[in-house]
Amino acid sequence: MLAQFLQFLFSGITVGATYALAALGFTLIYNASNVINFAQGEFIMLGGMLGVFFTMAGLPLPAALVLAILVPAIVGVLVEKLAIEPVKGAETVTLIIITIGASLVIRGLVQVWLGKETHSLPAFSGDTPIEVLGATLLPQSLWVLGVTALVVVALWYFFNRTLQGKAMLATSYNRLAAELVGINTGWVLFMSFAMSAALGALGGILITPITLTSYDVGIMLGLKGFVAAVVGGLGNGLGAVVGGLLVGILEAMGAGYISSAYKDAIPFVLILLILFFMPRGLFGGKSTERV
Amino acid sequence: MGKNAYFSLLFVAAILAVLPFVVPNSFYLDLAVRMAINAIIVLGLNLLIGFAGQISLGHAGFLGIGAYASAVLPTHFGWHPLLAMGAGAAATGLLAALVARPIFKLKGHYLAMATLGLGIIINIALRNEAQWTGGPDGMPVPAMGLLGFELSNDKQWYWVVAGLLVVSVWASLNLIDSPFGRALRALHGSEVASQVVGVDVVRYKVAIFVMSAVFASLMGSVTAHYVGFVSPNFSDFFHSIELVTMVVIGGMASVFGSLVGAVLLTALPQALATFEGWETVAFGAILMASMIFMPKGLVPTLAAKFGKGN
Numbered sequence: 001m002l003a004q005f006l007q008f009l010f011s012g013i014t015v016g017a018t019y020a021l022a023a024l025g026f027t028l029i030y031n032a033s034n035v036i037n038f039a040q041g042e043f044i045m046l047g048g049m050l051g052v053f054f055t056m057a058g059l060p061l062p063a064a065l066v067l068a069i070l071v072p073a074i075v076g077v078l079v080e081k082l083a084i085e086p087v088k089g090a091e092t093v094t095l096i097i098i099t100i101g102a103s104l105v106i107r108g109l110v111q112v113w114l115g116k117e118t119h120s121l122p123a124f125s126g127d128t129p130i131e132v133l134g135a136t137l138l139p140q141s142l143w144v145l146g147v148t149a150l151v152v153v154a155l156w157y158f159f160n161r162t163l164q165g166k167a168m169l170a171t172s173y174n175r176l177a178a179e180l181v182g183i184n185t186g187w188v189l190f191m192s193f194a195m196s197a198a199l200g201a202l203g204g205i206l207i208t209p210i211t212l213t214s215y216d217v218g219i220m221l222g223l224k225g226f227v228a229a230v231v232g233g234l235g236n237g238l239g240a241v242v243g244g245l246l247v248g249i250l251e252a253m254g255a256g257y258i259s260s261a262y263k264d265a266i267p268f269v270l271i272l273l274i275l276f277f278m279p280r281g282l283f284g285g286k287s288t289e290r291v
Numbered sequence: 292m293g294k295n296a297y298f299s300l301l302f303v304a305a306i307l308a309v310l311p312f313v314v315p316n317s318f319y320l321d322l323a324v325r326m327a328i329n330a331i332i333v334l335g336l337n338l339l340i341g342f343a344g345q346i347s348l349g350h351a352g353f354l355g356i357g358a359y360a361s362a363v364l365p366t367h368f369g370w371h372p373l374l375a376m377g378a379g380a381a382a383t384g385l386l387a388a389l390v391a392r393p394i395f396k397l398k399g400h401y402l403a404m405a406t407l408g409l410g411i412i413i414n415i416a417l418r419n420e421a422q423w424t425g426g427p428d429g430m431p432v433p434a435m436g437l438l439g440f441e442l443s444n445d446k447q448w449y450w451v452v453a454g455l456l457v458v459s460v461w462a463s464l465n466l467i468d469s470p471f472g473r474a475l476r477a478l479h480g481s482e483v484a485s486q487v488v489g490v491d492v493v494r495y496k497v498a499i500f501v502m503s504a505v506f507a508s509l510m511g512s513v514t515a516h517y518v519g520f521v522s523p524n525f526s527d528f529f530h531s532i533e534l535v536t537m538v539v540i541g542g543m544a545s546v547f548g549s550l551v552g553a554v555l556l557t558a559l560p561q562a563l564a565t566f567e568g569w570e571t572v573a574f575g576a577i578l579m580a581s582m583i584f585m586p587k588g589l590v591p592t593l594a595a596k597f598g599k600g601n
Contacts, residue, residue, distance in 0.1 A: 036400050083579050090586045091543075092399055093346055097536050098582045104575025112568050219528070223407070230404045265415040268408035275405050276393040 003134030008256040009249060010132075014141040014210065016248020017148040018044070021203035022225025023232070023240035024155065025196030031172030031235050032185075032192035035084060035095050039103035040200055041222015046072040047201025048213030049110055052119040061124070069201045075106065076197025080189060103218065111215040123209040144206045151199065152241055159237070168192065172235065200225075220264060224251075227267040231274055233284025242282070246270075296464045299547065303460055307453040311446065320445045322561065324517060327452040328510050330553035331459045333537045334546065335506030340535065341543030342467060343499050344479030345395070346403050349410025350534050353504040355417055355526025356383045357511030362432040362521045363423050372435045376512040383508035384501050391497040410531050418523040429522030432515045448517050455513075459506075463546050475499060476544075507534075540581050542588030551590055 022040055029037045047068050054064030079102045087098065124143050129136035158165035171178040171188040179185050204213065204221075211217075228247045232239020247267045255263035274281065307327075314320050332354065339345050360379025364370040370378070394405045417424050424430060435442045442448055466472050477485040478492050486492055515521045524530070533556060541552020559577065563570045585592045 030400075036403070083583060086583050087586055090582075092403070093340060093535060093539055093543075094582050094586045096346075096348070096403065097532070097539055098579050100532055101575040101578030101582065104571050104578065106575075108569065108571030108573075108575060111571065223411070223528070226404065227408070230401065234400060261419045262415060265412050268411050272390075272405060272408050272412075275397055275401060279397050279401060281401075 004256070006133055006135035008252045010135060010137050010141060012249035012252030013245055014138075014144050014248070015207065015252065016228075016245040017144045018203040018207045018221065018244075019224050019228040019247050020241045020244025021148060021151065021199045022221060023228035023244045024152075024237060025199045026226055026229035027235055027237055027240045028168075028192045028196040028199075030229070032168065032189050033084060035099065036092075036226065037079075037193075037196065038096060038099040038222065038226075039079060039106060040196065040225055041218035041220070042103045042106040043072045043076060043197040043200030043218075044204035044207075044221045044225075045110065045213065045215065045218035046075065046106065046197075047204030048121070048208035048217070049114055049119065049204075049215065050201070051121050051205045051208060052213065053114060055121065061122075065205055068205055069198050072201035073194045073198040076193040077190060079197075080193035084193075085186075085189070103222070107215055107218060114215065116215060118212050118214040119208075120212045121205070121208045138210060140206075140209045144210075147202070147206055151202065155237065164191070224267050227271045230271055230281055233281030236281070236283045239281060239283035293468070296468070300457070300461055300464060303550065304457050307457060310453075311449055317445055320449055322558065324445060324448050324452050326554045326557040327449075327456045328514055328517070329534075329537060329557050330550050331452075331456055332507050332510045332534060333541070333549040333553045334459050334463050335503035336534055337538045337541075337543065337546070337549045338463065338466065338475065339499050339503045340538050341545065341548075342472065342479060343475040343496060345496060345500065346399075346406065346535075347500070347503070348403050348407035348528070348531050348535065349413070350406075350503070350507050351526045351528070351530035352410035352413035353383050353387065353507040354511035354514070354530070355413055355521075355523070356386070357508030358432075358515035358521045358525055359417055359424055359511075360508075361512040361515040362430050365433045366430065367423065372433065372512075372516060376509065379512055380505050380508045384505045387501045387504035388497065391500045392493065395493055395496040395500065407528065407531070410526070411528055414523055414526045414528070417526055424521075424523070427523060429520060429524075431520050432518070434519070435516035442516070452513065452517075460546060460550070463549075467546070471495070471498075479544075536578060539588055540578075540585075542590035542592070545588065545590045545594075548588050548590035552588070555589075 022044055025040050025043065026037060029035055029040075050068035050071055051065055054067050055061060059067070079099075083098050083102055084095070087094065123138070123140040125139045127138070129138055159169050160166075167178070167183045168188050168191060170181070170183055171185050175185055178188075224247060225244070228243035229240050231243030231246060232241070247270065250270055251263055251266045254266040278284070310323055311320060314323065332350070336347065336350055339347060357376070357379040360382065361372060361375050364375035364378060365372050390409060394402065394409075397405055418427055420426075442451065467476070474485065474490045474495050477488070477490055478495060482492050511525070514525070537552035537556045538549065539552070540555060541550065542548025559574065560570065563573050566573050581589075587595075
């Protein structure tokens with residue numbers, strides 16, 4: 001009973017950590033530009049696929065992983081420079097279509113370049129499961145959780161203790177006011193795309209030894225990351241992390257106890273219920289409309 | 292409806308009347324039927340997105356309900372196709388009305404999330420209920436007929452769909468000029484201002500959402516009978532995006548934009564088929580480029596350029 005529950009919980013928080021990283025990516029870009037980046041899922045896919053590609057090309061694992069984070073970050077910056085900056089202030093649906101176009105280009109290129117096969121990475125420190133109260137925990141899950149926790153702490157430090165982080169935060173509150181006090185908001189936009197692509201890629205790399213990867217895994221992962229970001233209230237960093245874990249855990253519990261066929265539907269049922277009763281997510285404040 | 296609108300309607304009808312006599316072969320006739328079906332869906336969706344300023348990233352879900360009603364009810368329960376089509380539309384309308392009130396309290400990205408979620412849930416349900424829907428493989432759809440007459444070849448389908456399209460264009464042009472249409476445009480401009488002058492904002496949003504969902508469901512049924520087969524891909528997220536893209540690329544809040552968008556994006560995959568393997572890249576690049584260079588869509592951009600409004 002307990003063992004089974006723990007088992008579902010472990011797999012839930014492991015996947016949930018990936019959703020949390022994706023949701024943080026959505027949050028960063030949303031705060032800097034008010035854009036929902038539907039290409040976020042493709043960065044998760046890129047991380048995993050490039051990790052596979054660079055290790056197969058013979059690079060040692062650490063070097064391969066660093067490259068697999070760096071390249072998506074560059075892709076993220078390219079997306080921002082080429083596709084988002086030229087259409088500042090466009091309507092929401094226009095921006096949605098542009099980022100979806102970007103996701104198709106990225107996915108299509110990877111499909112042409114690396115093929116349609118499913119790939120995996122070796123687990124970072126072996127496959128011997130750890131027994132916890134009758135349930136088993138993969139060492140890779142500890143990597144996922146540990147690195148995610150580190151990233152969250154580092155982001156907290158960055159946004160609360162460094163000048164650059166505070167500049168990004170200020171821009172998200174009020175772009176014009178930030179510009180007036182001398183913050184380079186163009187740089188903020190640039191950084192937010194680089195960082196959120198890197199975060200997505202990192203999540204993709206960490207989870208690949210457990211869930212495998214292929215050119216088309218980005219769609220669902222990205223949409224669930226979006227759900228996680230909305231669960232917590234768009235633009236709220238803590239909300240994104242809590243939202244990610246919540247979505248992951250509920251999905252695993254639902255798959256285990258209710259129906260594994262409907263596993264993918266659970267995050268969307270959850271978000272509809274939350275939005276019905278709390279139109280701005282769990283941690284989103286009340287909004288007033290300026291007329 | 293002004294004189295210009297009547298002229299435009301006549302123009303569309305004339306093109307549709309001549310088209311089957313000039314297309315070189317049945318491949319193009321088939322393409323024309325698909326274009327016309329998409330155009331009708333997009334007309335409805337444009338009322339919601341372009342005129343009322345709302346968003347739906349889940350409309351393919353409604354299409355799916357209509358299509359599967361037309362597949363499942365006649366096959367498993369022996370219903371007449373027309374009855375099944377009506378039942379599908381009624382169910383879609385009911386579902387849309389039920390969720391619309393809570394959903395349309397939401398704005399912007401929250402609204403996008405909610406409609407996206409709804410569409411995905413419908414898609415997953417259709418994919419999973421294999422004993423009824425054939426699961427991921429889909430299922431065949433019986434032919435559509437009435438009083439012993441059966442719609443069987445592309446030419447018959449063409450005339451039916453072309454007729455429906457002309458009626459839809461006429462209805463859309465009328466609607467946007469009616470008090471209802473003015474209310475929609477008002478709430479797009481400013482919700483608070485329209486509330487102040489007495490527009491029941493939520494009621495209008497719900498009404499237009501339900502209307503466009505029922506449009507989609509009916510056209511889902513038509514597509515199902517025309518193709519003779521349904522699969523869950525018909526109701527997936529990507530198809531919802533394609534429909535929204537047709538609205539935006541053609542031109543938001545433009546009836547003729549809807550037609551242009553539907554024609555272009557229905558033809559595009561056919562045109563890209565020659566790229567072998569690069570279709571996805573090309574499709575994505577075209578979406579991005581057209582939105583970056585013409586964020587307002589083709590018809591409004593051209594209209595502005597040549598100084599002609601419509």
